[in-house]
Amino acid sequence: MSLLLPRAGGALVRYEPRPDPAVVAPGGPPVSRTVFSAAHVVADPYADTAPGGPAAVDWETTLAFRRHLWAHGLGVAEAMDTAQRGMGLDWAGAAELIRRSAAEARAVGGRIACGAGTDQLTPAAPDSPNASLAEVTAAYEEQLALIEGVGAQAILMASRALAAVARGPEDYPAVYGRLLEQTARPVILHWLGPMFDPALAGYWGSPDLDTATEAFLGIVAAHAEKVDGVKVSLLDARREVELRRRLPDDVKCYTGDDFHYPELIEGDEQGFSHALLGIFDPLGPMAADAVRALDAGDPAGFRKRLDPTVELARHLFGAPTRFYKTGVVLLAWLAGHQDHFTMVGGLQSARSLPHLARAYELADGLGLFPDPEAAEARMRTLLTVYGVTS
Template sequence: MALPRPDGTLAEVELLPAPEGAERGAPPRSRVAYAAAHVVADPLTSATPAAPGQVDWPATLAVRERVWATGLGVAEAMDTAQRGMGITWPDVQTLVEASLARCTELYGSPDGRVVVGVATDQLTGPADLAAVTDAYLEQLDFVESRGGTAVLMCSRELARAARGPEDYAAVYGTVLASARRPVVLHWLGAAFDAQLRGYWGGGSLDAATEVVRAVIADSAGKVAGIKMSLLDADREIAMRRALPDGVRVLTGDDYNYLDLIAGDEQGHSDALLGAFALCAPTAAAALRRLDVGDEAGYRELLGPTVELSRHVFAAPTSYYKTGVAFVSYLQGYQGHPRMLGGLEAGRSVLHLARLVELAGQARILVDPERTAHVVRRWLAALGIEGA
């Protein structure tokens, strides 16, 4: 098909298919892997920053069912699901309950198939440390009482209230002491959310790393792992080599996941990635190659997805969610590219056209002919003919 270029011309591109049969498969054995799933908006409701709109619940659950079918787990209610950018705490509660219940219905238990973001986003105004702690505890209890495993997400409210490392240590210490099962910590860099700049209170990334390690050491047995989303591969490798036995690093590095998951002679990272929401069938098939020691096959399948991911997560990185929803639209998983809060406007037509091209090259499209039809219809609605 033809796609628009910055000079106003159309250029022919080829859309290649995903590996045959990749839409279904057993969970990988050699790596723990979660795709951070998005939410599908109801296109008939208001979708502006002032009136974010409503979630299309059947379509949103169908996204999760497709991820589970590939063999990957779902990282539920994370930043990909527009935490802090459109989804409300009441809707998060509905989402978590529905996702955990559906996974249990399909697989008998959510264990190993769902982890759930726990944050403090029910707070609506300035909050002190006590209020932040209480908000974390409320969400943690909500998730765990429904059988979920928590990911303690970074808190914008804590970043505003904390005055130094000791405040982070106090809040996390209290919350971890209350956890009924081991949780995953979450370190989201400022590239993803500028309001988290200086998180952990250390003043530098080196100092913050020491704070994180101390929090983990002081809560032995309470931390199963940490998701690192700093877009800094060397720092992630150093962290995983320094952590106690049994504590995993789940990479959230959407630029460098190929090598981090493959690992080295001293270990590997597992995965909790928004990027895997773009390419779940291909990613799961690639990880099953690692199960049988076929690293070359793993790289052959997953390697082409990296350029796509880097494009989707390009600055301003927080708008990567637009690309995730758009790929779902390309796949025919939803009938429109609309998002809560009107976030579909976060990327330009040319950015999305390039995304289509890279998706075709990355072999993630389950039905390229259907995708080409969707793209032609989308471009025609924008007044771009001839694709």
């Protein structure tokens, strides 16, 4: 069988799906790198929801996907932007996700780290003042308390509220310093670039990335004993390497660069990056298998496995980057991890049919679908809904 796949210019191109999947056996956690997959949430397709309302989550299927990641040795980065934090999943939903996932992690012995932010704060109206620094700090503290209370590691996410209220670089160490002084265990600091969230432009007190980097590194250096690592999501490999080389010895760099992750994880003569990546949601088993090649002293084998995946990653995370979640959930549906292509907040409509068709084609070429025939049938169904028949 073959499919007619639409291209951006309106043409239909016939595609012959791959007959066999790439088979990757489950395995233990990699040892040479710490590897987290930022995991998506599965919506409840039967819930009677409305735009802007609370997310309706299919909890069992959401947790089953996390068990799939743990079975392949990956850590789960929970309640991050891949889980549509701030794009369909509010703090109440994220808090329940954290509670349930942490309990599941304890039950199966899986590693988990969870995002702490300030999204319980209501965005200010145009004619109203933003939250104060004290309110931002208190919001962070509330979320940190929940995460540490369920036994998970915390990831201090970049805060839209802090970006809005901060008057300059000096406000960031004031907030982060207070938080880091009281954390029970070392946390991961997250620098999410504006390509992932435009509201975070100028984070760390300056739109100039060199200035922002100095401010960021200053916070890390002042509290190095409380920082397990930093996650850098700027899609700039050179800048990440330069920052990585300046970190204190015991502070890890977790790449969040979904464009350059193979070279950053492999590293160079001066060091390497660990990983905390949204692209490792669809690539989880393949990514874990690749890093185990590094464990075995086989960097060529690592690159042979992971380099071919970059084209798919760059497609999914293409501008506007923040809508990459749509492609991630499409691939989860096609791979059989969920029974529908529905997302919280209706975000399944955020990418065009040609974009989704290309995601299918690239993923199928990599052998990501355990049952290629089932994936083809589901893709055919989606194409039919859009009026493409073959």
